Amino acid sequence: MPEGHTIHRLARLHQKRFGGAPVIVTSPQERFADSAEAVSGRVLRKADAYGKHLFHHYQGGAVVHVHLGLYGKFTEQQVPMRAPVGQVRMRMVGEEYGTDLRGPTACEVIHQDEVDDIIARLGPDPLRRNPDTEKAWTRISKSRRPIGALLMDQKVIAGVGNVYRNELLYRHLIDPHRPGTHVGAEEFDEAWTDLVALMKVGVRRGRIITIRREDDKGPEGIRGRPRSYVYRRAGEACRICGDTIRTEVMEGRNLFWCPTCQR
């Protein structure tokens, strides 16, 4: 599933491609047809991201809300665009570029009050300016749920997915099973600051890089370089202590951790 950095990159790209000009919006697959008609031909004022939610604000107040979920994907091409292939939920055509959206969990037209409701339900997004860090800390420090589960909860922190969860906990030597109530304020502050920096790198580079340069050695990771500390390394040796990386399912997603390094 795309993590927050991917959605923020999309918002920036869409702003660059379509912002400030009218956009032709259609639904070749028909499922989004009525809603597409409501915004088509209007000027895209702003493309914005919050956590894993993407918002296209159009002139007149209508907002296209997209959540990619597990399978959603945008693909881009120059205009004139070729005839749509497959199940294209939404097609946007601007002056020079067009993009197709396939397989999202959500693609709907909403209004500002509904945007506000969605954001109000989310925790702070490390990629937004002035995130309400205190809100995340309050939710973590009062919860007996394991920190590995809390980090995946979008009500606690918005935008974190499975890779950042696993790698962040390793970088801060925190056992993912530790209850939120047992995470120290200082530990949280350090991890939060680190998460903001890591996710900004993700936005800049377009991929998740969590390993420190000096540790980027040993067996190749599942996606080659840069390697990961623990993500998708079950059964392999910890890059620092040599113990075997473990895995189990937590919150429906595979958790990875080093039982020696992470306490």
Ligand SMILES: [Zn+2]
């Ligand atoms: Zn280790």
